[in-house]
Amino acid sequence: MGGDTGSAGVVRTRQVTVAEPPRRLRLECGDELGPITLAYETYGTLSEQRDNAILVCHALSGDAHVAGFHRKTDKRAGWWDMLIGPGKALDTDKYFVIGTNVLGGCNGSTGPASVDPATGRPHGTTLPMITIADMVNAQALLLDHLGIAKLLCVIGGSMGGMQVLQWTVSHPERVHLAVPLACAARQPTQAIAFNEVGRQAIMADPHWRGGDYYGRKRPTKGLAVARMVGHITYLSDEAMQEKFGRRLRDIHEYSFSFSADFEVESYLRHQGLSFTDRFDANSYLYITRAIDYFDIAKGGRSLADALRDVQARFLVMGFSSDWLHPPYQLKEIASALRATHKHVSYYEVDSHYGHDAFLLEREKMEGVIAAFLASGARTFTFSGGEG
Amino acid sequence: MRRLDYELIERLVPDGASVLDLGCGDGELLAELIREKHVRGSGVEISQAAVEACVAKGLSVFHGDLDEGLADHADGSFDIVILSFSLQQLRRPRLVVREMARVGRLAIVSFPNFAQYAIRWEMLTRGRMPVSKELPYQWYDTPNIHLCTVHDFRDLCREEGLRIERELYLRSFDRPAPGLRRPNLTARIAIFVVTRPA
Numbered sequence: 001m002g003g004d005t006g007s008a009g010v011v012r013t014r015q016v017t018v019a020e021p022p023r024r025l026r027l028e029c030g031d032e033l034g035p036i037t038l039a040y041e042t043y044g045t046l047s048e049q050r051d052n053a054i055l056v057c058h059a060l061s062g063d064a065h066v067a068g069f070h071r072k073t074d075k076r077a078g079w080w081d082m083l084i085g086p087g088k089a090l091d092t093d094k095y096f097v098i099g100t101n102v103l104g105g106c107n108g109s110t111g112p113a114s115v116d117p118a119t120g121r122p123h124g125t126t127l128p129m130i131t132i133a134d135m136v137n138a139q140a141l142l143l144d145h146l147g148i149a150k151l152l153c154v155i156g157g158s159m160g161g162m163q164v165l166q167w168t169v170s171h172p173e174r175v176h177l178a179v180p181l182a183c184a185a186r187q188p189t190q191a192i193a194f195n196e197v198g199r200q201a202i203m204a205d206p207h208w209r210g211g212d213y214y215g216r217k218r219p220t221k222g223l224a225v226a227r228m229v230g231h232i233t234y235l236s237d238e239a240m241q242e243k244f245g246r247r248l249r250d251i252h253e254y255s256f257s258f259s260a261d262f263e264v265e266s267y268l269r270h271q272g273l274s275f276t277d278r279f280d281a282n283s284y285l286y287i288t289r290a291i292d293y294f295d296i297a298k299g300g301r302s303l304a305d306a307l308r309d310v311q312a313r314f315l316v317m318g319f320s321s322d323w324l325h326p327p328y329q330l331k332e333i334a335s336a337l338r339a340t341h342k343h344v345s346y347y348e349v350d351s352h353y354g355h356d357a358f359l360l361e362r363e364k365m366e367g368v369i370a371a372f373l374a375s376g377a378r379t380f381t382f383s384g385g386e387g
Numbered sequence: 388m389r390r391l392d393y394e395l396i397e398r399l400v401p402d403g404a405s406v407l408d409l410g411c412g413d414g415e416l417l418a419e420l421i422r423e424k425h426v427r428g429s430g431v432e433i434s435q436a437a438v439e440a441c442v443a444k445g446l447s448v449f450h451g452d453l454d455e456g457l458a459d460h461a462d463g464s465f466d467i468v469i470l471s472f473s474l475q476q477l478r479r480p481r482l483v484v485r486e487m488a489r490v491g492r493l494a495i496v497s498f499p500n501f502a503q504y505a506i507r508w509e510m511l512t513r514g515r516m517p518v519s520k521e522l523p524y525q526w527y528d529t530p531n532i533h534l535c536t537v538h539d540f541r542d543l544c545r546e547e548g549l550r551i552e553r554e555l556y557l558r559s560f561d562r563p564a565p566g567l568r569r570p571n572l573t574a575r576i577a578i579f580v581v582t583r584p585a
Contacts, residue, residue, distance in 0.1 A: 315442065334449065335459040341405060341427050345442050346449045350435070364435075371443035379445065 008068030031128035039108025044092035057156030063107035066099030104130035112282035125211030157358035198226030224272030236354030303336035410473030414441035502536035
């Protein structure tokens with residue numbers, strides 16, 4: 001990428017209500033949900049042909065604020081600002097980029113913290129269980145609202161990558177290009193195990209009260225511990241060594257106490273605590289559960305069989321030091337697609353940042369993503385009838 | 388430069404075939420096969436920059452190491468598997484050739500013939516590692532770690548129980564060699580078509 005890349009500028013989060021009764025959304029668990037509020041942001045301009053839309057799917061703790069700033073004075077940009085803006089990989093001079101908070105989330109979309117219109121009180125754990133497929137189906141309603149019949153591309157990392165896969169299976173005719181990063185076709189055992197530790201930490205917090213804590217003291221201790229555990233899985237041995245080593249925090253000798261002597265302890269405590277300011281504990285439970293339930297080849301099918309009907313062209317990306325979703329899990333997806341002669345490329349980014357690499361390695365990602373979008377855009381067609 | 392070796396390989400590929408190109412580089416051959424022969428093509432390439440170039444061409448390519456083998460691929464899952472001028476760069480060339488014949492119904496292998504007389508002559512008279520258009524590297528920075536000759540490759544095929552369907556030769560990348568005699572002495576470039584007998 002050249003030097004003249006810019007910011008998506010000042011943006012604002014909007015909200016739309018979909019699935020209004022009686023047309024409620026049928027969830028995978030069998031329940032129905034509606035009305036549903038979805039928070040979203042857009043960057044760039046939708047073309048007259050409506051053929052340049054890119055949906056960005058976020059990971060566990062993400063939100064609709066993908067790029068740009070909410071206020072001119074904001075210090076921090078959206079969570080994937082490094083890739084989205086004028087002249088960047090997802091070039092907002094060419095593409096219409098959409099970010100949206102998932103169903104079950106806590107940043108503007110319907111989730112456990114939002115008010116149940118039937119009772120006038122927050123859903124809490126009475127909200128039906130949400131799955132990745134439900135999140136994707138809700139996003140499809142958002143696209144309907146925006147008048148987008150078919151996406152040029154759907155892209156995302158981690159849980160966002162799972163949504164990408166689900167999109168190509170649930171709505172094959174609505175996706176031209178798919179870029180799943182740092183994810184798996186089915187949530188692996190070790191990752192379920194870490195999520196379970198996080199959930200147990202939340203549910204063991206006395207303030208959790210079975211999920212009924214709104215308007216009271218929140219289970220911040222439990223949520224902070226959950227985030228600390230999660231955060232470790234996003235880093236790598238090497239990255240932690242390099243960033244913290246065994247350095248002590250503001251002291252020259254051990255304090256011979258249980259306070260945060262080590263830099264890494266202090267960092268994790270800070271990460272945990274600051275997370276509780278912006279995230280709802282019940283959303284953490286719901287979303288991690290959705291991730292754990294994710295298996296694109298449910299029912300013992302082969303992966304190649306599960307992906308048989310996808311129409312999208314794929315760019316699958318793995319990251320060398322990611323031990324939450326190691327490269328072999330991405331290769332497995334790519335190989336399954338190749339087994340049925342789908343159009344698929346696999347690209348591995350050499351990085352020591354661990355799972356978080358997909359949020360950090362701008363220079364190593366932008367070239368191949370931009371190339372994939374540009375070459376893919378040339379082959380875009382609306383399949384029969386629509387648009 | 389027009390690559391005659393690519394042209395010869397292209398002629399060996401039937402229209403509409405499924406093709407796996409191992410060590411596909413920036414995808415030049417693969418793109419040509421798609422354009423001219425309408426193949427369903429896929430490549431494997433280890434260099435990050437080359438993979439990106441393939442993606443820019445709209446090709447389907449895997450970023451990976453051929454020496455890890457082709458275990459992900461089912462037997463006979465491609466009509467044709469190509470290894471163009473990469474054999475000599477592999478750590479495990481024998482494994483890769485064996486795998487090619489398993490995964491492809493037809494395997495095409497091209498390589499620089501290290502027994503060509505100019506190379507022999509250079510060794511004999513200069514006493515130094517030969518450097519040529521086909522082998523453009525100094526000994527200390529060459530990626531070519533497993534150079535072989537026409538005779539060597541025939542031996543390998545025999546030991547692996549592979550059938551040699553055709554042998555094609557070039558004097559160099561841009562010079563054909565019709566009716567070339569004693570190719571192990573005269574050809575700089577060899578192209579073998581091999582199959583695994585059922």
